Amino acid sequence: MCVKRYKNFQYRGNKEIKFAEFQGTSMNKNQISKEIDRWKNKIREITEQFMKQYPKVVEMESDDDEDEIEEGYGYKIAHENVKIPDEETLIMPYVNENVDHDKIAEILQKTYPSIVGYHKNEYEISDRCFFHVMKKCLEEVNKSKLDPKVFYHSLYLIFPIRGSPNKMSQIFPSLAEKFDARLDALTLEPWNKDETDTKKSFSSHGNHFSYCVPFPYKVDDSKCESTECFRREDRTTPIDRKDRDGLLIYVKKSVNIRGREHFLPFMNHLFSRKDSDFCRAAKKFETLGTCKELHEFVLGLEMRITEPMEAFPRKLTPNDRYHFDQQKEAFEKEIKKSKQELERLKRGVDEGTNSQEDLEAFQSNMKSESCFSSCTDPCTHFGPCGPGNEDCSCKNFCSPFCQCDINCKLRYQGCECKPGECETNQCDCAYQWLECIPGRCTNCCSEETKNSKAQKLVCKNTMLSRKAVPCLLKSGKSTIAGTGAFLTVDVKKGDCVGEYIGHHISTEETDRRDELYKFAANNYLFQLPNGQGNLDGALIGNATRFVNHSSKNPSLSPTYRNMLNGNSHILFIAEMDMKAGTEVTIDYRYPKESEKVMFTYNHEKKAQKYIDEYDEECREIEKEQRRKNRKRPHQRTKASPPRKSRGVC
Numbered sequence: 001m002c003v004k005r006y007k008n009f010q011y012r013g014n015k016e017i018k019f020a021e022f023q024g025t026s027m028n029k030n031q032i033s034k035e036i037d038r039w040k041n042k043i044r045e046i047t048e049q050f051m052k053q054y055p056k057v058v059e060m061e062s063d064d065d066e067d068e069i070e071e072g073y074g075y076k077i078a079h080e081n082v083k084i085p086d087e088e089t090l091i092m093p094y095v096n097e098n099v100d101h102d103k104i105a106e107i108l109q110k111t112y113p114s115i116v117g118y119h120k121n122e123y124e125i126s127d128r129c130f131f132h133v134m135k136k137c138l139e140e141v142n143k144s145k146l147d148p149k150v151f152y153h154s155l156y157l158i159f160p161i162r163g164s165p166n167k168m169s170q171i172f173p174s175l176a177e178k179f180d181a182r183l184d185a186l187t188l189e190p191w192n193k194d195e196t197d198t199k200k201s202f203s204s205h206g207n208h209f210s211y212c213v214p215f216p217y218k219v220d221d222s223k224c225e226s227t228e229c230f231r232r233e234d235r236t237t238p239i240d241r242k243d244r245d246g247l248l249i250y251v252k253k254s255v256n257i258r259g260r261e262h263f264l265p266f267m268n269h270l271f272s273r274k275d276s277d278f279c280r281a282a283k284k285f286e287t288l289g290t291c292k293e294l295h296e297f298v299l300g301l302e303m304r305i306t307e308p309m310e311a312f313p314r315k316l317t318p319n320d321r322y323h324f325d326q327q328k329e330a331f332e333k334e335i336k337k338s339k340q341e342l343e344r345l346k347r348g349v350d351e352g353t354n355s356q357e358d359l360e361a362f363q364s365n366m367k368s369e370s371c372f373s374s375c376t377d378p379c380t381h382f383g384p385c386g387p388g389n390e391d392c393s394c395k396n397f398c399s400p401f402c403q404c405d406i407n408c409k410l411r412y413q414g415c416e417c418k419p420g421e422c423e424t425n426q427c428d429c430a431y432q433w434l435e436c437i438p439g440r441c442t443n444c445c446s447e448e449t450k451n452s453k454a455q456k457l458v459c460k461n462t463m464l465s466r467k468a469v470p471c472l473l474k475s476g477k478s479t480i481a482g483t484g485a486f487l488t489v490d491v492k493k494g495d496c497v498g499e500y501i502g503h504h505i506s507t508e509e510t511d512r513r514d515e516l517y518k519f520a521a522n523n524y525l526f527q528l529p530n531g532q533g534n535l536d537g538a539l540i541g542n543a544t545r546f547v548n549h550s551s552k553n554p555s556l557s558p559t560y561r562n563m564l565n566g567n568s569h570i571l572f573i574a575e576m577d578m579k580a581g582t583e584v585t586i587d588y589r590y591p592k593e594s595e596k597v598m599f600t601y602n603h604e605k606k607a608q609k610y611i612d613e614y615d616e617e618c619r620e621i622e623k624e625q626r627r628k629n630r631k632r633p634h635q636r637t638k639a640s641p642p643r644k645s646r647g648v649c
């Protein structure tokens with residue numbers, strides 16, 4: 001099976017209206033159903049009109065459409081991970097004709113409350129035609145002030161294969177970009193304005209945080225009661241504004257906002273709205289001043305910046321180094337202690353003195369080596385870091401991901417290795433599963449080594465940022481299972497043979513997909529450290545996705561590498577010298593008990609196994625229910641007489 005979207009496969013899935021999705025509308029269920037029916041008819045009418053204008057010519061709509069994934073091959077070659085949002089709506093996958101898809105849908109409905117079955121679209125139209133249908137409908141929706149959820153649901157019912165109601169609300173801008181670049185798609189989507197994530201967060205620029213404050217110049221100013229409304233000022237004010245609609249404000253990180261906290265609620269109010277309105281804010285925070293004064297205060301924040309932003313950090317002092325080493329030592333001690341405790345518990349389970357549950361509970365809370373660099377939340381705050389600042393989550397040591405001031409004393413300042421030494425855990429960066437940081441790791445990544453013609457002087461722990469990770473594998477018929485991965489060249493122990501590529505999905509999405517992949521022949525999920533989700537190579541990837549499992553003698557070991565931008569990567573490193581043509585393996589580290597099922601290659605058999613298990617579970621529940629029903633009247637007569645109807649006696 002594959003999560004491939006088979007364009008014309010018809011599946012009798014769930015097409016009921018989920019009224020819970022319409023929460024917040026003033027309509028009752030009856031009215032919603034009626035409105036949806038009315039809109040369905042309207043959409044049909046508009047579609048038929050546009051179908052004449054844009055008949056379905058053979059139009060290869062897009063190369064990167066997921067629908068276009070080649071059947072049989074099943075995935076697209078990709079060179080980097082692609083972050084994708086959660087998909088709570090499952091488009092029903094196809095296993096094969098011998099499997100009961102209704103049953104699978106029933107099982108999966110626990111995990112995916114809205115399963116979109118493969119109903120056929122009512123009309124086969126091109127993307128171009130669909131764009132015009134949507135545009136026309138949206139104009140009418142706007143005019144009639146209809147709840148957009150009703151429209152999107154109706155649209156989905158006519159064109160289910162184009163996406164869930166939720167997805168329907170997101171595709172218009174990309175269609176507009178493709179078919180009418182001059183159209184401002186957002187003007188047709190007024191309902192999305194408040195729903196999009198308008199909460200502005202700080203973004204870090206060297207020693208400053210920046211905010212973008214959108215200006216409300218388009219807002220009608222008639223409502224402001226102040227005689228000196230800031231909008232009455234000449235709009236080409238002293239600020240040289242680069243952005244027509246907003247103002248970029250930089251505030252120094254080292255500024256202690258303390259003492260000016262009373263401005264924070266106002267700033268938050270202002271920045272969290274799409275239409276930052278000083279007049280409205282002034283009304284709300286009356287004691288702070290008039291809208292003109294507040295406007296000037298915000299402009300003043302930008303004006304205050306006179307110094308240039310530092311691009312490079314200061315050099316690490318011996319004292320900082322000591323601080324970092326101390327933290328590392330303490331962390332290693334903690335890890336060693338918990339490993340010993342784990343061994344003790346395992347022995348206890350074997351000898352019967354400890355329970356399996358205790359062991360599992362301990363394992364799930366146990367810190368792993370990967371926690372070192374991200375065991376504290378990266379801090380983002382004003383003022384200096386450390387125990388003296390209650391906003392700082394890093395009490396003793398800032399992680400490489402912290403957004404603190406470049407001159408922060410607690411900041412991770414990079415490793416001190418020479419080029420070529422950054423591969424083992426002796427390197428402070430490699431120890432933290434971090435790529436070396438040019439500009440901070442001043443020895444291995446110095447200008448000198450970067451410019452050097454001698455290849456061996458280049459720091460190997462910067463392969464990802466240099467986009468120099470090779471893929472030394474190709475797929476071929478495996479001796480282990482299905483397709484396998486084979487070396488294209490001779491490699492030496494320690495060489496990187498490729499990066500595992502896939503869709504980067506959240507942990508919640510992974511849990512859902514895990515349920516789905518139970519019905520598949522292969523599972524391409526690869527876990528990232530520290531709850532950062534998983535990479536799923538089911539639909540995109542490279543030859544690393546074909547690496548099979550071996551617990552006895554794996555020839556590759558996966559290694560994590562984190563980048564300063566927060567992205568994590570998985571590199572496959574050779575565990576031994578190997579010749580070209582060797583099939584490579586890694587240890588999947590599946591729990592022993594699930595290995596047997598995970599490696600049942602026959603997906604029909606696997607799917608059937610889960611269906612049988614589910615049937616068995618249902619039978620048990622039914623049996624239990626019947627047993628309870630049989631018991632109940634008997635118990636009642638014995639324990640208490642049947643209740644008389646209220647009010648009779």
Ligand SMILES: C[S@@+](CC[C@H](N)C(=O)[O-])C[C@H]1O[C@@H](n2cnc3c(N)ncnc32)[C@H](O)[C@@H]1O
Pocket residue numbers: 478480481482483484521522523524545546547548549550598599600601
């Ligand atoms: C990441 S894929 C590996 C490529 C896969 N063999 C293919 O044909 O696409 C992982 C899947 O391969 C199969 N697999 C990997 N190692 C295996 C093994 N040692 N024994 C049986 N099946 C294995 C399992 O079905 C697993 O879900």
